[in-house]
Amino acid sequence: MSTETSTVSASKVLSSSWKIDGLTIKNRFVLSPMAVLQPTKDGSPSEQTIAFLTTRAKGGAGLLIVGGTVATESGYAEAPFQPLMRFDNDRFIPGLKKMVDAVHAYGVPLFAQIFPAFGAMGVPGEGRTTRAASPKPVRMAAPRLPHGMYIPGGRTNPTPEEITREELREVQNETVAAVLRAKAAGFDGIEIGAHMRYLYSSFFSPRTNWRSDEYGGSAENRARFLADTIRAIRAEVGPDYPVGVRMSVNDHLPDGQGPEGFAEVMTYVVKEGVGYIALTDANYESMDDNLPSSSGQMLAHSEPQIFRKYLPNVPLLLSNTYEPQQAAQAIEDGYADGIMLARQLLADPEFPNKVLQGQQEKINWCDHDNSCLRRLILNVPVRCHLNPAMGREAALAGAEESLATKLKRPVDAFVIAAAGSPSLMGLADKLANAKMAKDAKK
Numbered sequence: 001m002s003t004e005t006s007t008v009s010a011s012k013v014l015s016s017s018w019k020i021d022g023l024t025i026k027n028r029f030v031l032s033p034m035a036v037l038q039p040t041k042d043g044s045p046s047e048q049t050i051a052f053l054t055t056r057a058k059g060g061a062g063l064l065i066v067g068g069t070v071a072t073e074s075g076y077a078e079a080p081f082q083p084l085m086r087f088d089n090d091r092f093i094p095g096l097k098k099m100v101d102a103v104h105a106y107g108v109p110l111f112a113q114i115f116p117a118f119g120a121m122g123v124p125g126e127g128r129t130t131r132a133a134s135p136k137p138v139r140m141a142a143p144r145l146p147h148g149m150y151i152p153g154g155r156t157n158p159t160p161e162e163i164t165r166e167e168l169r170e171v172q173n174e175t176v177a178a179v180l181r182a183k184a185a186g187f188d189g190i191e192i193g194a195h196m197r198y199l200y201s202s203f204f205s206p207r208t209n210w211r212s213d214e215y216g217g218s219a220e221n222r223a224r225f226l227a228d229t230i231r232a233i234r235a236e237v238g239p240d241y242p243v244g245v246r247m248s249v250n251d252h253l254p255d256g257q258g259p260e261g262f263a264e265v266m267t268y269v270v271k272e273g274v275g276y277i278a279l280t281d282a283n284y285e286s287m288d289d290n291l292p293s294s295s296g297q298m299l300a301h302s303e304p305q306i307f308r309k310y311l312p313n314v315p316l317l318l319s320n321t322y323e324p325q326q327a328a329q330a331i332e333d334g335y336a337d338g339i340m341l342a343r344q345l346l347a348d349p350e351f352p353n354k355v356l357q358g359q360q361e362k363i364n365w366c367d368h369d370n371s372c373l374r375r376l377i378l379n380v381p382v383r384c385h386l387n388p389a390m391g392r393e394a395a396l397a398g399a400e401e402s403l404a405t406k407l408k409r410p411v412d413a414f415v416i417a418a419a420g421s422p423s424l425m426g427l428a429d430k431l432a433n434a435k436m437a438k439d440a441k442k
């Protein structure tokens with residue numbers, strides 16, 4: 001498409017179906033994985049987890065990817081935040097299945113982010129270090145933090161140890177076992193979390209991989225750990241089951257690797273059967289580029305364009321491209337197949353429906369103040385200051401009428417008590433609507 005895609009054709013492009021391996025997806029909107037799901041303390045999906053996801057399924061997303069997960073016992077032990085949704089033991093399968101079934105009731109497929117290990121982002125424990133491709137610590141410099149996030153003086157994480165070959169095989173075996181648990185629970189596909197500065201990603205860039213064995217040096221060697229893992233997964237799940245990879249595609253650091261280098265690494269991995277690549281900009285050391293405050297940053301950096309050139313046949317999921325015309329244009333131009341939405345779907349779960357039904361004036365736009373992220377780094381349940389229902393979907397479940405009953409308080413009193421608090425006023429608004437609906441029925 002040479003000229004800018006119009007509103008009408010944007011909704012046409014974004015409502016078109018597409019495929020990942022053997023799975024057809026009804027539209028282009030994908031819930032990006034986020035650790036906002038409030039699983040139970042022992043690592044299973046909670047009623048709130050299910051309500052968050054079904055709210056986004058109802059809101060029109062074509063595919064949901066579950067984030068805030070961990071696939072291995074050692075990954076769980078080193079996790080920088082809790083609780084996480086766990087895939088490291090068969091005992092989690094029934095709980096996961098209940099969640100998958102609930103989402104399937106809305107006709108929307110659900111993928112699991114299979115997250116092997118935190119690498120240099122892990123937290124060391126008694127007698128336990130963190131492990132990565134090479135002993136390169138993560139330095140989060142204060143000027144490179146996203147808007148609204150403050151760490152005075154920045155932060156340098158503990159230096160990881162070089163992971164051994166035996167440990168790599170252990171992580172790989174546990175990762176394959178976790179994929180099989182996800183499949184047994186009914187997930188429609190999985191993605192391997194190989195992004196940011198987590199374990200797998202530390203192999204891709206010469207900046208973080210100084211190894212002299214068969215896992216370091218050439219692009220083929222730096223791809224080896226992930227390529228071996230994908231081959232092992234494919235041998236178990238067959239050719240049609242969707243297996244994606246989430247990866248950072250640009251270090252955005254003076255001594256880092258650019259998109260050509262990351263794309264070259266991936267040319268060796270896709271030979272093993274990668275169903276899609278979820279392109280993630282930057283990493284923990286360049287978080288301002290990872291969580292930008294406007295749409296289209298990746299397209300401006302040419303990362304999707306370069307990945308498409310190196311990998312013409314692999315579906316690409318694009319981050320940071322929530323503006324509908326821009327998203328449709330990227331798909332039309334062949335630089336993206338799916339559009340991942342994270343913060344925008346916290347602020348407005350109905351965003352896909354509103355775009356596809358031509359109701360853009362009704363969208364509750366994310367303002368990128370990043371209150372969600374501030375809560376995440378403080379390890380408290382994530383909320384959105386623009387959407388008071390976010391993170392409370394289970395409490396609000398069912399008819400708004402039943403909410404009024406549950407609170408067992410007169411609506412008017414609640415409105416008075418809520419005055420002055422934007423979050424509580426949002427709830428009060430829902431209660432008032434519920435009361436009006438109830439009164440209208442009398």
Ligand SMILES: Cc1cc2nc3c(=O)[nH]c(=O)nc-3n(C[C@H](O)[C@H](O)[C@H](O)COP(=O)(O)O)c2cc1C
Nearest residue numbers: 032033034035067068319320341342343372373376
């Ligand atoms: C609160 C929060 C939690 C997140 N948790 C995860 C996660 O568990 N796994 C992951 O791959 N990305 C996670 N992300 C990153 C998002 O998936 C996404 O890449 C990022 O927010 C940029 O996309 P956006 O501009 O659409 O928000 C998280 C982001 C936020 C804001």
